[in-house]
Amino acid sequence: xxxxxxxxxxxxxxxxxxxxxxxxxxxxxxxxxxxxxxxxxxxxxxxxxxxxxxxxxxxxxxxxxxxxxxxxxxxxxxxxxxxxxxxxxxxxxxxxxxxxxxxxxxxxxxxxxxxxxxxxxxxxxxxxxxxxxxxxxxxxxxxxxxxxxxxxxxxxxxxxxxxxxxxxxxxxxxxxxxxxxxxxxxxxxxxxxxxxxxxxxxxxxxxxxxxxxxxxxxxxxxxxxxx
Numbered sequence: 001x002x003x004x005x006x007x008x009x010x011x012x013x014x015x016x017x018x019x020x021x022x023x024x025x026x027x028x029x030x031x032x033x034x035x036x037x038x039x040x041x042x043x044x045x046x047x048x049x050x051x052x053x054x055x056x057x058x059x060x061x062x063x064x065x066x067x068x069x070x071x072x073x074x075x076x077x078x079x080x081x082x083x084x085x086x087x088x089x090x091x092x093x094x095x096x097x098x099x100x101x102x103x104x105x106x107x108x109x110x111x112x113x114x115x116x117x118x119x120x121x122x123x124x125x126x127x128x129x130x131x132x133x134x135x136x137x138x139x140x141x142x143x144x145x146x147x148x149x150x151x152x153x154x155x156x157x158x159x160x161x162x163x164x165x166x167x168x169x170x171x172x173x174x175x176x177x178x179x180x181x182x183x184x185x186x187x188x189x190x191x192x193x194x195x196x197x198x199x200x201x202x203x204x205x206x207x208x209x210x211x212x213x214x215x216x217x218x219x220x221x222x223x224x225x226x227x
Contacts, residue, residue, distance in 0.1 A: 056081065
């Protein structure tokens, strides 16, 4: 199996060197950059299998890099940052990141998150189907959502959350289940990031089309109902 190519854009030189050595030991081919603009140039010129991205970078922020990358690529992106507020996590994920890891972190956790992100990416390529609930359709090959034939613009995480709910329609999913599946790891701590994204989906689908797709079981979780 060919080495997976990873780019690490991180301005903390010592941390970057430590992560670089650990990833190389695990068999990854690693490119390191300490500046946001230089990192964006390398990303646009290279063919990387994953991007590890600090949130606060000189030259260009990790959020802006993520947004630019998502215009042309679905390459897995994991944010590495000292910021641990929910609003910062949501901003990172909403810009298109697949995962979010707060410093300081154990290298074993980063490696686990990377494996999960790679698996999600591979699964999205192999599972190409058309899903339907009422008059909402999800084309997983094109990653397109329509309601009544009208296209709905979703961010990467909004799409993944909706897809998981629809794949398990009529089944009540707990916040922990959703975090584990959509965010890709067992999550310990606040779970309100799920509530935030459910609100986003309801605004773009339920409220926009005046239909009830996403239901709440108070104190338990959420589900999509097939009428």
